[in-house]
Amino acid sequence: MRRRRSLRIYSRVSTQNYLRGYHASFASGYLAGKQAAAASFHQPFEGTSIIIPTFNQLKYLRSCIESIKKYTQQPYELIIIDNGSKDGTAAYLKSLKGRVRYKIFKVNLGFAGGVNQGLMMAKGTSIVILNNDTLLTKDWLSNLLTCLSSDPSIGLVGPVTNNLSNDQKIAVNYKTTREMQRFASSYNRSNPERWRRSKVIFGFCLLLRRDVLKRVGYLDEGYVNGTCEDVDYYLRIRLLGLDLVIAEDTFIHHYGSVTMRSFRDASRHNHVYFREKWGDWQQIGRLETVMDSAQPDENRKASDFYPTHILVKGTDSNVYWVEHGIRFAVRGGEPAGPAVRLPQLDLWNWPIGADISAESLLRKIAALSTPIPDLTEGGLAQTEDGEMYQYRLGKLHRIVTKQACTAWNFQQRYIKPISHDEKNRYAEGLPIIAPPIVKAGNI
Structure with missing residues (x-):
């Protein structure tokens, strides 16, 4: 009887010692992990930061995120900036429980403002700026990264798509999402012969390196809501002597202007602001001379x-x-x-x-x-x-x-x-x- 009681006391003491040791080790490990995370907070990681500014249109955002998760094999982080949505976007982002990084704003910062918030959060050695009304496809990111890393003189890379107002648009005949993905699976074959340098590249999907971001800076928030800020950005990148490349070996689906249909006044404002900042097309033509004659120089900023x-x-x-x-x-x-x-x-x-x-x-x-x-x-x-x-x-x-x-x-x-x-x-x-x-x- 006395021995049984001694064993119970010994067992209780052993358990208490174990729990004390466990909690002490847990607290020590947690603190060490927290300190390591804080120390590395501003360090980039070898991967891609995918930044999506969004305003309402939860259905499109959800589909876009699902396509990223399904068709992106490379290391990436997903950053969503909610520009004051009223359609349940904030609750949806919170439900993802750590699978994305996000900021939720009560007001609309505009496309440039939303992207800039994402750029400030981004940790990847490469960065994608992506519209919320896109669907990603097989090998999309690996193809774009292959193009970007092929030449240090490349500043921006963009894919082709089905719906755009420049020569990044290609003819397609699919009718459904399933047909689109079958088309893209066959189309997206990495091929340097299908990379084309261009003077224009639109901002529905842009890939750049972190070092280019440090040299060119953020988007201009003088443009409200959307339109023209991508043109402004690529002009500034070209002034650095860097090239714009359209990767014609990479297709993603673009619904097109889903978020922007309500912002006709913003478009008019932005065109006026653009002309005041850059001048007329004759003035921009003079800048083209500077751009075309610029030699690649990693020190130019x-x-x-x-x-x-x-x-x-x-x-x-x-x-x-x-x-x-x-x-x-x-x-x-x-x-x-x-x-x-x-x-x-x-x-x-x-x-x-x-x-x-x-x-x-x-x-x-x-x-x-x-x-x-x-x-x-x-x-x-x-x-x-x-x-x-x-x-x-x-x-x-x-x-x-x-x-x-x-x-x-x-x-x-x-x-x-x-x-x-x-x-x-x-x-x-x-x-x-x-x-x-x-x-x-x-x-």
Whole structure:
């Protein structure tokens, strides 16, 4: 009897020791895992981030996600940005229980705003920007990745489809989803001879590398809801000397403008904004010359098309003076004049230099605002026909539009009138474009 009681006590003590050891080990392992996850949070993974902005149209989103899961064999993460849907999209995303990463917004950020939120979350070494009204097909991602990785001069890759307004559209005769998938299974055979460089590529499905994202930055949220932001983005990528490639060996289904049918006014606004930012087609033709003559250069980035001698800021309270590709933190007082707000990706493309005092900065800006007989570094000039330039390191850099001039707060600077003969004495440097508008605070 006494022995049986001793055994029960021993068993109870052993169990308690076991549980204490288990819980201690669990807590230790959980903490170690949490710390490891936090340490690697900003590290990219060898896979693809698939970003889908969505607004209502739950039926299409659900079908799109199901097709991704069924036909994507490569490592990927799925990021959904809900732009204020009212049709149960938020509840659906929550029901997926960790199989996707998502953000749910109460308001519509627009296509560009939604994509930018996804880009900020993305961890993949490659990134797909995808419409919610698409159906993915056999080998779609492997084919596009093969094309993208074939040449470092490729900046964007897109597939062909059944419904689009450019030459990415091909003729199809299927009637059902099952027939479409049979067609795609036969069609999607990786073949470099079917990769075609193009000057235009539309944004229903875009693949790019992370290093290209770091160089070109985010989409411009000056475009509301949708249309034109993909054109803006590929123009900026082409300015880097990178190519657009249509992978004609890869087909995905596109229902077409499902989300955008209610946004006719947005389309009109976006076309006006596009023209104000880039100019007319003659002006864009001049940029085409820069694009076509650009040699592949992995060091070229969006900030190379920004001016010098400017005040900028990111998402925190720091203000920087940018001069000849280096940013200097302004210290010791209020900066002289308003600073242009830029995304952090753009700021990081300028290496940091020593601090600059507010007093010294005031003198620099005063000098640029005072009429002088000769062009000086960072000074502005204007020809008789109204074209504006900034002088930098012996070259004149054309400011492509009035909007670009306004965006960089050049209104208060002195603008020296010059003749065409005077202008032609200088070599012409890279053009100066307006920076993208990015409204989100957490970047």
